[in-house]
């Protein structure tokens with residue numbers, strides 16, 4: 148079971164290994180322990196991110212246990228999971244999670260979009276504090292994307308129960324439906340319905356088996372005709388917090404345990420078509436060619452150059468290049484490629500795109516072709532709320548955990564919820580920045596750190612928000 152995770156000793160549980168049986172063993176053990184203590188003290192004092200387990204309220208082992216159990220649903224041979232939204236394995240995993248929520252004394256309900264909510268009543272009539280993530284995965288995904296934030300949220304509730312902690316705000320844990328969107332091609336589906344971005348127009352979409360989204364919602368026990376009832380009205384939430392793995396390399400590379408997300412980057416995409424003239428590869432002299440592929444090749448390198456020319460976290464990608472007619476002895480007359488740009492600042496994306504277009508025009512002249520780009524879908528950047536970011540920062544600081552401010556380059560449910568409520572995210576490191584892969588890994592210490600920061604951030608916000 149645990150073998151599917153990399154077997155890493157959890158520093159928080161080290162030392163609970165069982166007692167030596169004989170006196171001789173005991174003396175040896177005492178000696179060895181003293182040496183170990185000295186070594187570990189030196190290591191501890193040299194590692195800024197190491198934390199004192201005594202301060203922790205979340206139970207790291209219990210959290211690890213739920214993550215390991217969750218990893219059994221849809222486990223793939225590579226050790227990760229394939230648990231796409233709207234699938235039998237997702238359905239089984241959801242049942243497991245609902246059971247956990249009930250064990251944690253949460254009042255469970257599922258909305259018409261399939262989002263699972265677990266409520267813990269507060270002492271005052273205030274907007275709810277919502278936190279959680281998603282448990283669906285990509286095809287051949289890992290065991291941490293979404294799962295850490297989902298199990299982390301439930302662990303926070305269990306820790307509050309353990310300490311008999313009462314809150315002013317009603318707390319609610321959420322598991323959003325179909326975040327990855329591998330099924331039906333609609334990502335952040337549950338949160339987008341909750342935010343009012345998606346509506347009944349999605350219900351007739353069919354999957355490869357010919358089942359509609361409405362069919363699947365019925366299988367999830369929902370009445371699709373009530374889909375819009377899943378909308379969360381503005382003002383109903385005091386805040387939404389999401390704990391998530393970074394999925395990029397910045398925290399791991401800098402050995403910083405906690406990321407404070409500034410926002411989720413905006414994405415803009417274009418489809419570019421280069422029109423030249425298909426002609427004989429032997430008889431057309433080099434100076435008379437209108438080679439669409441040669442021009443497109445220069446243009447896709449321009450994308451990289453322009454993006455790299457500015458400082459910051461912005462990224463730009465050309466995902467493919469197609470040429471026609473695609474014969475070895477014909478000069479390509481048509482080439483097609485997409486451009487995707489991501490950044491936290493919409494103005495920066497616009498600026499980079501203008502520069503690219505100017506360079507494309509220049510290349511068109513030199514290559515005697517014509518490039519036309521049309522805008523595809525776009526999503527606006529979603530900025531995290533400063534007061535929520537401050538609570539995460541204070542929470543991490545109180546635990547002696549170093550933080551880094553960074554954007555989320557990946558799409559998130561939080562970007563949808565940002566449309567209806569203040570939002571913030573806590574990131575924990577992804578080893579080598581790998582995600583959407585069975586090799587995805589976050590150490591148990593980092594998982595526990597993230598959950599503990601969430602615990603404190605929830606309590607800080609419960610105290611700070613909606614004061615008269």
Ligand SMILES: [Zn+2]
Pocket residue numbers: 281292293326391
């Ligand atoms: Zn995710």
